[in-house]
Amino acid sequence: MKVTVVDHPLIQHKLALLRDERTGSKDFRELMAEVSMLMAYEAMRDLELEEITVKTPVAYARAYTLSGKKLALVAVLRAGLVMVEGIVRLVPAAKVGHIGLYRDPESLAPVEYYAKLPQDIHERRVFLTDPMLATGGSAARALQILKDKGATSIKLMSILAAPEGIERVQREHPDVEIVTAAVDERLNEKGYIVPGLGDAGDRIYGTK
Ligand SMILES: O=P(O)(O)OC[C@H]1O[C@H](OP(=O)(O)OP(=O)(O)O)[C@H](O)[C@@H]1O
Ligand SMILES: O=c1cc[nH]c(=O)[nH]1
Numbered sequence: 271m272k273v274t275v276v277d278h279p280l281i282q283h284k285l286a287l288l289r290d291e292r293t294g295s296k297d298f299r300e301l302m303a304e305v306s307m308l309m310a311y312e313a314m315r316d317l318e319l320e321e322i323t324v325k326t327p328v329a330y331a332r333a334y335t336l337s338g339k340k341l342a343l344v345a346v347l348r349a350g351l352v353m354v355e356g357i358v359r360l361v362p363a364a365k366v367g368h369i370g371l372y373r374d375p376e377s378l379a380p381v382e383y384y385a386k387l388p389q390d391i392h393e394r395r396v397f398l399t400d401p402m403l404a405t406g407g408s409a410a411r412a413l414q415i416l417k418d419k420g421a422t423s424i425k426l427m428s429i430l431a432a433p434e435g436i437e438r439v440q441r442e443h444p445d446v447e448i449v450t451a452a453v454d455e456r457l458n459e460k461g462y463i464v465p466g467l468g469d470a471g472d473r474i475y476g477t478k
């Protein structure tokens with residue numbers, strides 16, 4: 271499945287601010303929510319519409335509203351939560367799920383500590399948010415959790431992606447489209463994206 275890089279100038283500008291180590295938690299959170307909202311504009315381009323008629327103050331107008339499968343936004347905790355907070359403003363009727371994962375600092379393998387998903391997740395179009403696609407271990411595990419609950423239509427939204435993470439998700443979940451704002455160079459020896467933006471969760475919550 272394809273990788274869509276949403277490199278709109280507004281996104282690139284905000285991404286530069288996100289990468290900058292001088293950007294503090296408050297601005298970082300707001301920027302991450304804004305970039306996610308802008309990325310959603312592209313990730314949701316193929317949502318189905320139905321034609322309706324509405325009466326304006328002047329005349330009847332042909333108009334279009336969302337139809338088809340309902341939506342679910344699923345955040346990979348912690349950092350994916352801020353992405354959902356941005357996107358849900360665009361699609362307030364979407365249900366929201368949470369998957370708690372952290373990367374073991376030694377093995378870099380994901381450790382699962384929480385999962386709460388909408389019961390009808392199998393009937394919904396799912397947008398999974400994980401801002402950093404590094405080794406791809408967390409995203410691949412979250413995608414498997416969603417599929418084990420019956421989800422069949424999933425897009426992964428990551429603000430930054432490393433080639434290694436893209437390769438892993440494409441290998442393990444070839445049906446899942448990846449939507450990202452940039453594909454960076456590589457991972458360093460600690461599994462961080464280079465040049466990246468550092469530890470997204472720590473920068474959002476000020477935990478380091
Ligand atoms: O592709 P991977 O190699 O799995 O790395 C990506 C994951 O790492 C970060 O989470 P982290 O483990 O730091 O947890 P946190 O969000 O709670 O800080 C990030 O938010 C991703 O979920
Ligand atoms: O660069 C990285 C890699 C994993 N998780 C992060 O938050 N940042």
Ligand SMILES: [Mg+2]
Nearest residue numbers: 469470471472
């Ligand atoms: Mg972290």
